[in-house]
Structures are given as structure tokens and as C-alpha cells.
Amino acid sequence: MEIEIATIGGYEEVGRQMTAVRAGDDVVIFDMGLNLSKVLLHDNVETEKLHSLDLIDMGAIPDDRVMSDLEGDVKAIVPTHGHLDHIGAISKLAHRYSAPIVASPFTIELVKQQIQGEEKFGVENDLMKMEAGETMQLGDEVELEFVNVTHSIIDAINPVVHTPEGAIVYGLDKRMDYSPVLGDPIDMKRFREIGREGNGVLAYIEDCTNAGRKGRTPSESVARRHLKDVLYSVQDYDGGIVATTFSSHIARVKSLVEFAQDIDRTPVLLGRSMEKYSGTAERLNFVDFPEDMGMFGHRKSVDRTFKRIMKEGKENYLPIVTGHQGEPRAMLTRMGRGETPYQLEDGDKVVFSARVIPEPTNEGQRYQSERLLKMQGARIFDDVHVSGHLREEGHYEMLDTLQPQHVIPAHQNMKGYAPYVDLCESQGYRLGRDLHATRNGNLIQLVD
Amino acid sequence: MEIEIATIGGYEEVGRQMTAVRAGDDVVIFDMGLNLSKVLLHDNVETEKLHSLDLIDMGAIPDDRVMSDLEGDVKAIVPTHGHLDHIGAISKLAHRYSAPIVASPFTIELVKQQIQGEEKFGVENDLMKMEAGETMQLGDEVELEFVNVTHSIIDAINPVVHTPEGAIVYGLDKRMDYSPVLGDPIDMKRFREIGREGNGVLAYIEDCTNAGRKGRTPSESVARRHLKDVLYSVQDYDGGIVATTFSSHIARVKSLVEFAQDIDRTPVLLGRSMEKYSGTAERLNFVDFPEDMGMFGHRKSVDRTFKRIMKEGKENYLPIVTGHQGEPRAMLTRMGRGETPYQLEDGDKVVFSARVIPEPTNEGQRYQSERLLKMQGARIFDDVHVSGHLREEGHYEMLDTLQPQHVIPAHQNMKGYAPYVDLCESQGYRLGRDLHATRNGNLIQLVD
Amino acid sequence: MEIEIATIGGYEEVGRQMTAVRAGDDVVIFDMGLNLSKVLLHDNVETEKLHSLDLIDMGAIPDDRVMSDLEGDVKAIVPTHGHLDHIGAISKLAHRYSAPIVASPFTIELVKQQIQGEEKFGVENDLMKMEAGETMQLGDEVELEFVNVTHSIIDAINPVVHTPEGAIVYGLDKRMDYSPVLGDPIDMKRFREIGREGNGVLAYIEDCTNAGRKGRTPSESVARRHLKDVLYSVQDYDGGIVATTFSSHIARVKSLVEFAQDIDRTPVLLGRSMEKYSGTAERLNFVDFPEDMGMFGHRKSVDRTFKRIMKEGKENYLPIVTGHQGEPRAMLTRMGRGETPYQLEDGDKVVFSARVIPEPTNEGQRYQSERLLKMQGARIFDDVHVSGHLREEGHYEMLDTLQPQHVIPAHQNMKGYAPYVDLCESQGYRLGRDLHATRNGNLIQLVD
């Protein structure tokens, strides 16, 4: 059976991930993501209203023209988890393929919201939920399986395409977490089986984000322990404490909520995306927040909440807000500029349970945001965080576990591939033979 | 009563700490430390054999000539904890003063060993043990008290001199740890009392090492949780695992030992200073190591142990060795160069539970050491560590707790003082009035 | 005679410089500057319309309240050169003092324009021109002298106040340039005389911007040679070449203009501040630009010029534009966003004859600007520049030349002072004795 892989997007950048696997006549697409930083370069762009071709020109969404070189039928579009760089282009591209969108329940829900927000295209693909551990027939001899992985968002999976020639494992976006705060540990047992059953693993597509970092990405429970240390240490403070983190990072939000209660503060989630992700997670029973916990997205309700907090006493609340990257319009930045009813005072604490994404634009915005916060007397706690991506040791372990015939680095540019290429070569792979450093828009023929 | 402070060493550098406080006729000296990096600049220097004046000229030990301007009798020499930058010059300078050396039990023991190693001077000062919480009369109206603090070595204290004019608190080398792995939490309650009793705090001398870092130094228990994550993650590995950390960091060594056992490996401590510090701590009952745990310092016994490990299987052991900074003669560096019987193999793990001290010399040596280790196939886990020094938020809290009339930054150069000066000014202090950025060899008259 | 120095602004930051010297009853004020970055933190602030007190609160202009503690009459307000951090607050503060503004001709002209732009206050102080080398009587025994120095703007001077107790030299903002491209070399001969005549130098106030950088700041002629290398290397290119630099840096603009002609391109200056500074310099005969060289400030005329360039061929022009820091509204940034009629094409060259001011906000904006330019195919040449501030070796030389009794570091925060303090101490000064690390709002009594 012919096996081909189209590396459509995310092979020259982080963002706008998209990959297609053809096994015989059956094609499955993994991810259709957005490169947000390309959008933000342009002032006042509303992606909801833009046409695909313009977004492709901007480098914001995958250029899927290579799909026309791929003979076969698309049987499924499979976003691996709910981050925008993996689902953000679905509303722009999915309608071109007559195939269902298959994803884990939380991811499906986020895709649904994404599609509802779209103003240009009507996306009417079926939305199918499939849990980690489940499988789905794509063709006579081709099957799709979801393996549970751990990442900085819940309900993330790694999809596997089983073919007579071996399995193709799409390994993007995970860390090896044996004690995640929410959900199950990564299913290394199943990966080990896949590495050994039938013809083993034909190809492994790997996320190189942290490939150059030594050691192991710590478990979410390490971040949780760190966060606990921070929040417990200020439990006697009788002024304002504010926290921010990635809105989609439900496990972290959960930890924040719990420690808020431990130190006798009422947690409240504020900001459009805070409400969106946590609300969705709660509705789908992924997380159990306190019954009366407020979540507010619209600016008016947020400001009303802030007024109430000011009235009842800042010392009774822990607002968990958007703005960890210093985004100019996020809640925390507005607080720094004094645009909300919440008055920061000398000694108030602001906890960034997030890392600045290391790019000068973010660094500049975050710096501005911190300066504004400090001018009002706030004290910054930063980097209370661990990454969601494998480091060096995790990569060694995945190779050892899966023993893939071919390896395809992804989710980076060439510079980002470099340490992973070295790592693979130290394990016997050879660039250009069974290790494929590739680019957007390429086809890799694995079996012909 | 006249109160004067002599800032003798460690006010232009990290290292060779020494400060004297005169209250009326009674003088107490805090710390007599060594600046090791000044020694290492010179090849083949053996400090044991050098005269004080040469070491002063090299900038390696405090220049205590300002002591002759200080009228009064030295009543006690008080090292605050057992790190070399606080006790390393005792053997070179203490004999000039006819006063006992007063310190916590663990510190006294290390001072004793320091004196025994000295080849140039006979130091015969009395060695007196005093526990945290205890006090000692220095003069009619002057009393010395030890307050328990938490640092990266056990049995650290902050000494306080009580005078009719108020207390002088010598605050060097601590973090605010409420859940240390060994010993009691920092005694903030007592600091709060000292800040409020009698005339309050006249002067506070503060360690500025991390003054420019945002937020709070995490508890040792956060490092422990991180370390656990690392070691548990490799529990199925059937080859060599080696760890290194600061030898004097008994709490960390204890965590390493315990997690070694958890993953079914016999811990063994190797290297001269590993044996020294851990042996001393165990003898004094500060820590309870497994009865049969080996500790070996002499190269011959170390190599014999390595031979045994190779014979019985590396997978059964976890050697905890010296060499976290890539010191050329330390055990781990020797292992990297293949100079020991321990054979590193592809995939073996080396855990640095330490941070590179950020200075180009260390960075160069550590880099060389890691390259050698990697050439043999080792995989590096680094930065499994937290600092022992207060960051920004701890400094705010100490000022709030003690409410000192005068503040004296220490344990840094002018550049290192800078963020602490800003911090104090944000709390109402004013440089040159009640905030004293000073230099080695100065006298500060607080009450005349 | 009593001598006092008030360190009003620029002693905790770079920006909003202001210092007053009192000699007996005569007071002279040096600089009244603006801290632009404080203004930019706030959206949509128009400084022209703001009241002094609001600007003081923002930290944008000097807080001159300490002036009320200074007995004596202000006899002159002396801006040392035309940069905004030295003259930008004159329109907000000068009217409070009934004294003339005395400055070199180019600086006076810029002050005049500054005052004309002011919308809140009517500043009616006399404007007096005084050339380098000239003197002016301030009181019976007190005289003001201007010494010629070299900086990144023309007609910069260091003012000296001669008193019976010795000279006070205000040394801000210079480099030691013996072959500047415009104007005379620094007058080290006069400094040497001042160091030796009468009672010598009582106090020297020094600019610490580059105190921590090794060696010597290169001459402007080194930057010119570098720039020549860059522009000559692209002389065969037949597309667009664009250059940007500090608008006030007339010597650099002159070099750009000359090399443009050498490679057969018509230079044209575009952008509001380009027109302002170069126009002023030309009108005052400081520089001789080609007679027909265009300078356009208003957006309309700029765009008209761009249209003409596009029509007549980009290969015939070298636009010299604003935007070297990536300022969002500057000309080059607009070109990057495609908002001007000038079309960048693949291979076009953009020369940044400037350095990014090392602060995350600028770095972020400049990064954005470069990304936009590159997306259109432009190729960036950066850092074709030398600083206008003394490095280490210049500081040594000034101390040796003036042999001041007292030294007062300025133009930095405490961290920026640190290397200069070390340097002075290596030359025998002592912090707190004759070396005064001070803060905004202090009075230093030198003779009483």
C-alpha cells in the first residue's frame, strides 16, 4: 500500500499546523491551525472576516494546495487538541473537504465554537467525538486510533493511523506526565504496544518545540507545587491578589481555583477566553469548579464584578484573568492601565502562572504590562509554570518506545529542528535516509 | 550608647563576608569568609599554606584593618552558617581576636574542621555552640540572639544584637521557607516580635544576592518535588544514573538519597566534600541516612566503590558525587574524562541538582564537563534546584516585618545593590539617609 | 562661598535630566529634560497639552520642588544640547524661573521650536546664544563657561561654573572625538587647563550611560567609514535603498547624504523630525546640504515625494527617513506596513544607521518593523552606528584631565552607576566621601 505524508503547515514555524497522511486511497488530515503572530503583525485584522487565500498569503493559515497532489479521499480531519495553532484554520479550510472532523470531546466542543464564530465560510462538516483509546475505521485496511497524551490543555490525544505497512504516529504537542493534575497520565503502555505490534511504526511525526532543552519537562504537578508555594506564602496578605495563566490550561486554572479557596479567597474567572475555555470544560464535566464560582467574559460583566470586589474587599477574592503575555487588550493589561474598577495598590500581588513566549513582540508587550502594573504598586511573581512540550529526554524515550522506521520533525523551523536532528542521529537515524527534515508544502513518499 | 557598624568584607562582592557591630564597648563580628573565585584565579594556590596578608592582597579574605578604628572589645565571632564565604577565613583571622567563636552546632563543627586543616596559623579561640532561639550576654546591656532561618545549608541562623538603642539584625543568607525538607521553618514570628519590642530594629543588614529577581524564592520542597519527578521518571532505566549537588546542601542530599531508595537504587556519596558535609550532618544527628549507606572521600575508596558498582551493576546504584560546577578535579568531571572505573554508557543519566553559578569561569568549566559527559553518551538533567537566597518579595516582607530604622545592603557589589536600593526606596527609605549603600572597609555610625 | 548641587532629575533614570548648582547666591540650572518612555507608557498622551504636575506624577519631567530649598537666584537655565531628554521639559518648567535660557546657537533654536509647540504654558524667558569657548558672568565671583564637546548632535557643550572654590563641570553627554565629521574636536586642552587653574575642579558631574563598556567609544569617523562600506557595496543595485538614523544626528545625516551622491542617488529627507533637525541645521549653516535636496515633514508632501520616486525610479533615490526604533507611526514603519506609495521589492536595502535602544519595548517594536519590511522582501543592514557617550577609557581620561575633588555620577539609575563607582574607586575616590551616588531630589553641600 502506498503511504505518503504531506507536510502542509507548521514545518517552517510554530503555528498553522497541518499534515495529511495518505494510506492507499484513504487520506486523513491532522490539524488545521492558525499562526496568530502573522495575524497580529497587521493592525485591525479580524480573521473571522478574512478569506482563506488572504490568510494563506499572510502565512496565517496552512497553504493546502499540495493536497491536490495527493490522490485519495479525505476520510477525516483530526485536530489533536484545542489550541488555536491546531484548530484555528478549520473554519477557513475544512469546508473544502467532505469529511467529518473527528476529535476528542473537549476539542470537538472548541471546534464547534470556532466554526460558530466564523463569518466568511459556512463549515458544515460532521463533528464526531472519539475518546482516547477508541478507534475508527478509515478504509478497509486503515484504522485511526487515539492515544491519550498529556499537554497544557485537557483531552489531548496523539492520533495513530494503522496501515498494513505499519503505524503512522502523529506525535504533536505533548509532555510525558505521569501525574497530571487533570485527566489520565500519558498512555506510554499503548505507545509501547504500537511500537511492537504488526509491522511496528512506519513513521513518527514529532513536535520539536523543546528539543534543544536538556532533561525532562516537569510534570504539571511540579508547577502545581510551585504555585501552591507562591499562593500559600501570601495567605496573610490582606490586599489584592490577581493571577493570570493560559485560559485553555484548565489544569492550571483548577489549581489556582483550589489554592484560592485554601487561602480563603473566592476565585473568579475574568476575560472572554477565560470564560470560554473554563466554561466549556466545566459543562463537559472535565473539571469540577466550586458551584458558585463566577466566570465572566463580557467587559460589562467583568467590570461589574470588579466593582463588587472593590466593594466587598479585594482581600476576599482572587481574580484569575487573561493577559499573561501582556496582550494590549487583555484584562490584566487593562488593569495595569487603570481602565477597570479594580484598583491595584502598593503591595498587591500579580501572579503570572505562565512563561513569556520568547519573541520580541511578546517580550515588549509583557514588559509594558509589568511596568504599568508596577507603577501602581503591584508586585510580580512570574514563571510559575512548566512547558507542555517534551524536552530532550522525552524525545529519546519516544524513539525508544516506538522505534519508528522514519522520523519527521515538525512544529518548528529549521533552527528548531536542529537539536532534534542531532538527537535522532545519535540514535542511529540519518538525515535524508530515515530522518526527514522537511518544509511546508512537501510530499514524503514512505512506501510506493 | 554608641552604635557603629564596620562593613569589612562582602560589600563589594559575593564572598569573604565580614561585618562588625559595636554597641558601646562591646563588639561582635559576624562571619569571616573566603572569596574562592579570587583564589582560583591563581594556579596551584593552597590557601592552607598562605599568610593572611597575601590572602588579603589577593582579595580572598576580608581586610580587617578597619577593626583598629573600632574602639571596644570583641566579645564574639559569629559565623552564621557553614558556607565557605562565611567561615573560610576564620582560620586566617580569628586568632587576632581574643573572643570565642559562637555558632550553631553544625556550623561550629565545620569551623572546627576548617581550623584543623589550617597549616599556617594556630587558631585557639574557644568554640561555643548556641542554638537558634538561644541568647548570650555580650555586655551589661548588650545581648546576642540567634533566630532560626532557612537556607541551602542546615542550621543557619540570623544573629541579632539587642542594645538599648534597638536591635541590629544581621540578615545574611536565607530564604523564607515554610516547608523546608530538613529543620524548622524560618522563625518569622520571632522576627515580627523583634520588630515590635523595645526600640524596635535599629539596623538591618540584608543579603542582596537575588534582590533583582521577581517574586519569591520557592521552598526547598518545590525543588524536592521537581527532583522526585525527575528520578521517578527514570525508574525503569536499567543503566547508570548519577546525581550531583552542593555537598553542603544536606536537605537536597537527603532527598536524593530517599528517591534513590524509592526507585530501588542504593545511594552512595562520593567525593571529599560529599563525605565531609554529609558525614558531619549525620554524626550530629541532623539527618538520618540509611544505616549502610556508603560515603567515601578519598580517591582510592571512591574508585574502589566505583569498581564494585561496575561489578554489581550500575542499575543498582545511584552515586551522588561532587562536580556540579564542572570543577576540573571533582568526581563528576573525572567521570566525564573517563578517569574513574565507572563507565558511562549511551543513555546514562546525569542529574545536576544545582544551578551554574553565573560567572564565565564556571560556565566554561561546566560546559566542558557536560561535553565530556555527553561524548560518553550521558544525558544531562540540569537546574533541578531552587536558590537559597531571598528574592524581591522576601525582601519586602522582611522590611515589613522588622521595620528597621536603617537598612544596609550587603553580599553584593554596587550593581547587585541597585535593585535592593530601588526596593527600599519604594518603601520610604532614602539613600544616604537611612539606606546605606556602602563598601568594604567603612564605618557607619548609627548612634553617637 | 557656599556651594551646593541639587540633583533634580536623571539621577534614577536616563531621561528628564535636570541639575542646579548654587554658588553663594547665584544659581544656574543645567538641562530640563523629558523622559519619553514614561510618556509612551500611556496611550494617546499629548505632552503639549499636559500640565507640569501631571507630567511630574508620570515621572516624565523633573520634579523641581527641591529648588525651593535652594536659597539664591536662578541666573541662567543652560541646556547642554538639543536632545529631548535635555530640553524637553523647558516648555513645562522654565517659566517658573525668571532667568534667561542660555545655550549654543543650534540648541537655542531647538529650544525655541520646543517652546512654540507648547500649548499649556507661555514660556517667555529670554533666549541667549553663547558659543563654545565663551563665558558669561553670573554673579560677582561666579562665571559660566561653555567648553566644546562632541556628541551625537551638533553644537553640544559642557558648561562650567567657575567659583572661588573651584570649577563645577557639568559633563553630561559627550564622547571623546578627535575626528568628528561635523564641528570641532572635543576641547580637551581647555578641560586640562580648567583642571589646573585656580582651585582646580571642585566637582564633576558625569554621564554614566556607557560606563560599564570596555575601551573607547569610536569616533564618528569610524561610523562614517562603516557606512561608506555599506553604501558603496550596494552601488550597483538598481532597486530601492532606504536609510534611517536619529533625526537629530546631523553628522550622520550628512554622511548619508554624501554617500548617496557618491553612488549616484539623490538623497531626500522624509519625516517630521528629519525635516525639523536637518532644516534647522542647514538654516543655521552648521551643514551644507546639496542645494536641491528635498526635506519633507508633512505626511502629504512625503507621500507626494514617494510617488515621484516611484515614477522616476527607486534606483535614483536614497530616502533618509524616520523610524530607526520601529516607532509605530514613523515613516519606515509605515513603509513596512505598505501604507506609503513607496513599494518595497525583493532585494531592496534598508540601512539602520542606529542601534536599538536596549529596552524590551523598543526591541519589540523594532522587531515588528523589521518583520514587516522583510515580508516585502527588504534586506536589513543594522547597527551601522557608534554611541555618543563615553565608555570606560573616556571616563578614566576625564578624571585624569580634570582631577576633580568631588565626582557625581548622573544620567543613569543605581545599576548604571555601579561600574562608574568601581572605576572612580580604582582611581582613589571613595563612595560617600568624595564620590556621590545620589538620587533625584537631593541636595549635595560641597562647601559650607
Place this chain on the structure above:
Amino acid sequence: MEIEIATIGGYEEVGRQMTAVRAGDDVVIFDMGLNLSKVLLHDNVETEKLHSLDLIDMGAIPDDRVMSDLEGDVKAIVPTHGHLDHIGAISKLAHRYSAPIVASPFTIELVKQQIQGEEKFGVENDLMKMEAGETMQLGDEVELEFVNVTHSIIDAINPVVHTPEGAIVYGLDKRMDYSPVLGDPIDMKRFREIGREGNGVLAYIEDCTNAGRKGRTPSESVARRHLKDVLYSVQDYDGGIVATTFSSHIARVKSLVEFAQDIDRTPVLLGRSMEKYSGTAERLNFVDFPEDMGMFGHRKSVDRTFKRIMKEGKENYLPIVTGHQGEPRAMLTRMGRGETPYQLEDGDKVVFSARVIPEPTNEGQRYQSERLLKMQGARIFDDVHVSGHLREEGHYEMLDTLQPQHVIPAHQNMKGYAPYVDLCESQGYRLGRDLHATRNGNLIQLVD
């Protein structure tokens, strides 16, 4: 005609360069270099005494086993210039090939010395001089040509193999210098012709060292202008001035010598490699040093010279010495440690006309060296230097000039290739099609 390229060494590192080109039956080898940093990892290694296989195992010299897969006869071994990473393995590997070593006159001389120093192998290959601009027949239809280029060593060339299928240009180690201080400008005219004659350029092998740096590498004349500024600025200093640079950088040494004379100091070259390179260059008439200028290599004569300098007055001399990277045994480091008769005093100047090679080992050593020099009062001038390797703009220009069908990045690891890959792709090349990011030990079949 079959055309193959073997990428033997320097495709995963900087150092141990070696590449072979086969055109039909004729093979030519470019470079046989040493990776010095691999040697220095090991203590006390003397490469002169080591066997090739051990050096290959250490990664110190190219692993040329792939040569056995290359059918055809080696007709010439062509080192492109005299740096060790290009000629340092000749004494270990050349004897395996019965072919002459063909190089420019200066390079040949250095190869000869290299061979004479070898203690393990007898290398007896013919040494043939060939000038830039000359050609040599390798086979019936295959010709070798040398094109003059500019680099940080004199007499550097880029070899070109002319075949019926087009030219293969080996482009390692050059900058585009139109006003070099010694020798002719780069011969871009000839490159342009080669790009257009016959079948044009089949393949171009490019040095990626600085591919990620914006703009253009400045001409050596820019470094010269900078150096002049530094040395002229200290012409009135009446103490010691010492300079250091790359010994093989004859143009820089020449500038140092000339400026020494301009400021009335006698230049003298000290250190083994200073004598070697400059002596060779003078003997071959590449440079014209003052007749009586001393050059001393042996430690005894160096020390004798230092004694004479001390006696006759340091103010009369400018020693130009080895040690720019802080190498522990180099002359300047010995001076820093006070091991030579030359006494540094407070205020003496040390000029590093070199850049620290950015690797932690060098950075650590250089830092140590500077600290030692400063402890003796020396003042450091650093980075008076420009690189010898093309930056971004030079790469664009070479592609435009040669218009090669295939491009092969070299002289870097994968991370170093990354920006060059991006650059080539922006010019229409495509990774894996006509852009070959390869590794040591590969064969690339261009025509079969």
C-alpha cells in the same frame, strides 16, 4: 559525466573541513582541517603524536572513509587557505592519497610547516603552488581554477572545478571585501563570468558561519579605521600598550605595526605563532614590515625582549602578542599572571583586535585572562575587529552572481545552516530538491 560530492567533514561543525568532488574519473579534495576544540577537550593531547584513527574517533579530523565509495582517482588536494580548520589534518590524512597538494603560495608554505611538525606520519605528497587566476588540468575535460577571495588570512582562494556539466564552486571562508588592507579585492568579476559561461554553475558549496547575521560583513579597512581610532587616542600615554590579534591575520598585524609607528612606538611581535605566520608572510613578500622589527617565538627570546622593553621604557614599544582568546599558555595570559618580565601597571592598555569565539570554554578563558590583566591595572579595549565570513547580504550576492543549480551549505551544524536554508528558499531554492542540507560522510549525486 557523473558528478558527485562527498561531504566529509565540517558539515556538522565548524572545523575539520573536508569535501571531495568527483567529475567522471577525476576527484579533487578541498581542505583537510582540524577541529581544535575537540582536541582541547582532552588534557595534554599532542596532536603531532597521535594516529589518524584516534583523531577521527575524537572528532578532531575528518573521517574520510566515505572516500572509498568514491570511484575515481584523486588528482589534487586543495586547501583553500592556511587556517588550521582547513589544513590541520593534512599531515594526518594526505599520505593516503597519491596526489599533489595544490594551493596558493602562502598556504603551501603553511602546509609545508604543518607537515614538518608531524611526528607520526611521513607526508610526501608533492606541494604545488598555484596563484589566484591560474588554472590546472585535472582530467581531459576537468579543470581546476583558483579565484581570488578576501578573508582574515592572506592569499585565500575559492577553487572552482570546471566540468562539462558546469562548474562546481567551493565557496568556503571569505568575505566580500572591496578594500582589503593587503592583497587584491575579491574577484567578483570572475565569479560573475563563471556564473554565465558554459553550463553555468552546477553546484555551490557555501560557508554558513555568519548566515544568520543581518547586513554585510564590513571590509577589513573598517576594522583598520577603528583600530587607528583606538591607537591614535592613546598616543600621549606614556606607559605600556599591548595588542593582540589572530596571528595568521597578517593584514591586521600590518595595521597594528603601522599605527604603532605612527604613535612613535616600536612594534614587536611576540609568541610562537606570531613569529610563524608573520615571518612566513614577510619571507614570501606578502607584507613589508619595518626592517628592524623584532619577531620572537621562543619563550626565552620573548622574555629577553620583555626585559629589554622594561629597561628601555615600555612607552617606546608596542608588543603584539598571542592570547586573544585567553588561551592559558599564550603570551598575554602569561603577562596577566605576571609570569613574564613585562610589568603591567595601572593605566596600561591592552587592545584585543579580535572577537571572543562564542563558545563557553573560550568565554571562560578570556574572562579569566581579562580579570588577571585588570588586577594589574590594565585597561581592556575589545572587539576592535570584523569577521572574515560573509553575512546575509554577501550570501544573497553570491547566489545572484553564480546562479548555481545546486547549493550545499557547509561550515556549520544544522542550527547554523538554518538561516542559510531560509535565505536560499527565499531565492527560489527548495530543500531536498536543489538545496542540500547534509552531514559528514554523505555522497550527493548531482549528475548520474
